[in-house]
Amino acid sequence: MCGIVGYVGSSTACGKPLEVCLQGLKRLEYRGYDSAGVALAAPGMDHVAVRKKAGRLANLEADLAKHALPEATVGIGHTRWATHGSPSDVNAHPHFNRDGSIVVVHNGIIENYAKLKQTLIGRGYEFLSETDTEVLAHLLDYYYKGKCAGNPLAALTKVMQKVEGSYALGILFRDFPEQIFAARKDSPLIVGGSEEGNFIASDVPAILKYTRNVYYIGNMELSLIHI
Numbered sequence: 001m002c003g004i005v006g007y008v009g010s011s012t013a014c015g016k017p018l019e020v021c022l023q024g025l026k027r028l029e030y031r032g033y034d035s036a037g038v039a040l041a042a043p044g045m046d047h048v049a050v051r052k053k054a055g056r057l058a059n060l061e062a063d064l065a066k067h068a069l070p071e072a073t074v075g076i077g078h079t080r081w082a083t084h085g086s087p088s089d090v091n092a093h094p095h096f097n098r099d100g101s102i103v104v105v106h107n108g109i110i111e112n113y114a115k116l117k118q119t120l121i122g123r124g125y126e127f128l129s130e131t132d133t134e135v136l137a138h139l140l141d142y143y144y145k146g147k148c149a150g151n152p153l154a155a156l157t158k159v160m161q162k163v164e165g166s167y168a169l170g171i172l173f174r175d176f177p178e179q180i181f182a183a184r185k186d187s188p189l190i191v192g193g194s195e196e197g198n199f200i201a202s203d204v205p206a207i208l209k210y211t212r213n214v215y216y217i218g219n220m221e222l223s224l225i226h227i
Helices: 019-026 059-068 113-122 132-143 150-163
Strands: 003-008 035-041 049-054 076-078 102-110 165-173 177-184 189-191 197-202 213-214 221-226
Touching: 003 102, 003 165, 003 177, 003 221, 019 035, 019 059, 019 076, 019 197, 035 102, 035 165, 049 059, 076 102, 076 165, 076 177, 102 132, 113 213, 132 150, 132 165, 132 213, 150 165, 150 177, 150 221, 177 197, 197 221, 213 221
Parallel strands: none
Antiparallel strands: 003 076, 003 197, 035 049, 035 076, 102 165, 165 177, 177 221, 189 197, 189 213
8 A cells, every 4th residue: 555745844844854854764664555755846947856766665765865855844755565566666656747846746547547548649649658647647637837827726627537447646846845735536535734834644554643633634635735
């Protein structure tokens, strides 16, 4: 079962977003996984920074130690258990749109992803992975840069109307580098709050170190988490 964690905060009382995400993912290792990844954003970045590796979380940590990611104000992390596509660096989450301005982590299964993928290919989108999740990143791109005119919540609402299946989503937009967008349908996702920052997670243990103020996101509900 996959794991999601995310953090946005106005101070380093909880630690930096990368540290919080990695610690949260470690607390979700009991769920099982075959790859792990993180994404970070901050004001002024030209794209959301993504790093992901197949195998144990230690593989990702070793890669980050060799090639550091930039400082950030917000981060999301993911541990994946393969459903669509074999375990690999490319198929690991997070997944992103073509210019890296929208990044998604996802638990669940998009049942109509093949049909959506073909529609997006017909619109000129190119896919790097074998996953159903990459469809979400490109579909968000299509609405965000089109009919929704730069409104992330409107774009996410459109996507939720189009996709079939189950999902818990954590999303970063380059244009909103101090916010995490979240949504769920039939897959668990929680929000946690504290004076030092706010969180999303698949399960309470991921953020129990930082807060016990937890809200369970309702089915078909959107959440915006910010500083």
